[in-house]
Amino acid sequence: MSDSLAPYLPYLLALVLPPGVFIVLLLVGLRQWRPRRALGIALVLLACAGLWLGSTTGWAWVTQSFVLRVPPALGPIDLDELKTQAKAQAKGNPTVAIVVLGGGLVPRSPDYRLSDLSATGLQRLRYGLWLARQTGLPLAYSGGIPYGLPESVTPEARVAERIAREEHGTALRWVEDGSRDTRENAGRTAALLRQAGVRKIVLVTHVWHMPRAQRAFTEALGGSGLTIQPAPMGLLPLQTSHLAHWSPSLPGLIENRHAWREWLALVLGY
Known part of the structure; x- marks a missing residue:
């Protein structure tokens, strides 16, 4: 990364990480509601699901385990x-x-x-x-x-x-x-x-x-x-069946943002 791009990085990340990416998707879905109703409804529902799951520690655990494939803690x-x-x-x-x-x-x-x-x-x-x-x-x-x-x-x-x-x-x-x-x-x-x-x-x-x-x-x-x-x-506990882990929370949002950011960096080779 160059110093010239560094000031803009927080704004770019805000658009591609939760919850920003789902807010953008929601706005696009609302814009398509009248001209393409089926597409608009699908995008709105997808955005709402993303906003919910992207704020849960349960989904963060799934992302860490099966997308990032993180190693276990020292025993x-x-x-x-x-x-x-x-x-x-x-x-x-x-x-x-x-x-x-x-x-x-x-x-x-x-x-x-x-x-x-x-x-x-x-x-x-x-x-x-x-x-x-x-x-x-x-x-x-x-x-x-x-x-x-x-x-x-x-x-x-x-x-x-x-x-x-x-x-x-x-x-x-x-x-x-x-x-x-x-x-x-x-x-x-x-x-x-x-x-x-x-x-x-x-x-x-x-x-x-x-x-x-x-x-x-x-x-x-x-x-x-x-x-x-x-x-x-900082590993998350393996308790994905507990209802609290699938309810939106600030820790869930933070963990998902970190996981998405790291996955994006890996894909881009950064």
């Missing part, structure tokens, strides 16, 4: 294996590392009066720190200045470094602060960790972002021999 066996690997590398240079991908930056928080991570970024950092405590593995954070923000803004990874140190008493082993999107996250972080002798990455990001993040890291790593173990977070 107790996975954590035990990572602990064993951490102990094996305790006396030498680390060959396994946790990598947290940035999730957004607040240039200046009105609460703290300094740069802060977005809610998404904070969730990823917190999970990465928890994994580091559970396994003993070193931690990296990848995230620079997002598109559209001035170069004077503090890079996201530097904000994460401060929060980890001041609020959690943990130091990040690696800080990659030059990337602006997922592809750059992968390319810059892979180069940084290869130089450090790391052979395995435990990749932390939200579940809906994981398929695209895995693809980017796989492409960046090429034939280097460095492997990836996905550690997705």
Whole structure:
């Protein structure tokens, strides 16, 4: 993505993601109601169904599971294996590392009066720190200045470094602060960790972002021999039969927007 297109991206996404895409479809259906009544009715009904389903956590779970095909969360066996690997590398240079991908930056928080991570970024950092405590593995954070923000803004990874140190008493082993999107996250972080002798990455990001993040890291790593173990977070519970999961809600709308956005990015090869 170029900096010239960045200011327009929120408006474009508003038209192609829920609920915007269904509102547009509804307006088209109403416009066709009189000249093409059958088509108009079909479009209106489709828009209404989309508005309803696109705001439910049940449909978001279906999209994540069968469209994005997200990997499962780390289980107790996975954590035990990572602990064993951490102990094996305790006396030498680390060959396994946790990598947290940035999730957004607040240039200046009105609460703290300094740069802060977005809610998404904070969730990823917190999970990465928890994994580091559970396994003993070193931690990296990848995230620079997002598109559209001035170069004077503090890079996201530097904000994460401060929060980890001041609020959690943990130091990040690696800080990659030059990337602006997922592809750059992968390319810059892979180069940084290869130089450090790391052979395995435990990749932390939200579940809906994981398929695209895995693809980017796989492409960046090429034939280097460095492997990836996905550690997705924010998975939805498997309770699609419960009525509440098929009722519109704000969490449902947010999860569907994320899932649709990631699917669109995968299709477009972004």
